[in-house]
């Protein structure tokens with residue numbers, strides 16, 4: 156078996172965090188990383204300034220601790236960081252931080268490939284076949300999708316949904332209402348802003364998309380499909396729910 160990281164230096168951990176940053180667009184690798192060797196806590200993320208990651212030296216160095224486990228602990232704490240810097244509770248689950256392992260944290264776990272259980276579950280890793288390929292993928296974060304989360308939240312005021320689900324919803328909207336279904340490059344007319352082109356879309360609900368439009372004056376905004384008209388064969392078509 157390939158042993159990538161049996162000695163867990165701060166450098167190695169920071170490397171793993173940097174690879175996660177490449178996927179999330181965040182800056183976790185700039186935070187301090189502390190080690191301690193006491194207690195049962197395997198890791199922590201400190202929300203208050205100075206923000207930092209901390210890991211349990213004893214657990215990391217224990218020969219019975221697998222690399223997959225260590226990487227999961229790092230990702231678990233990274234998910235806390237993710238929730239913190241994106242204010243994810245505004246978009247997923249709780250309106251306040253009632254618990255640090257709520258729906259928003261679980262959602263972040265999905266985005267960073269962490270096991271979304273509150274306590275580290277050693278049993279989960281006991282039967283795990285950890286191939287060189289798995290190890291490499293986890294180390295490089297090549298097993299998780301790329302999503303620049305802060306610009307995404309800023310633009311859409313919503314979290315991304317799974318690609319397959321988005322495709323299915325889009326197909327439904329297109330079938331039901333082709334004249335109000337938008338693709339990148341479509342021309343649109345807004346009653347006040349004038350003509351523009353579709354730069355990006357996401358499903359809004361089962362009937363309409365959210366559409367990001369660049370206007371001729373150089374400005375851009377997000378609209379729901381009913382707020383704009385699509386130019387079809389030179390004619391502006393008003394949205395009608397079907």
Ligand SMILES: [Zn+2]
Nearest residue numbers: 231235256273
């Ligand atoms: Zn936690």
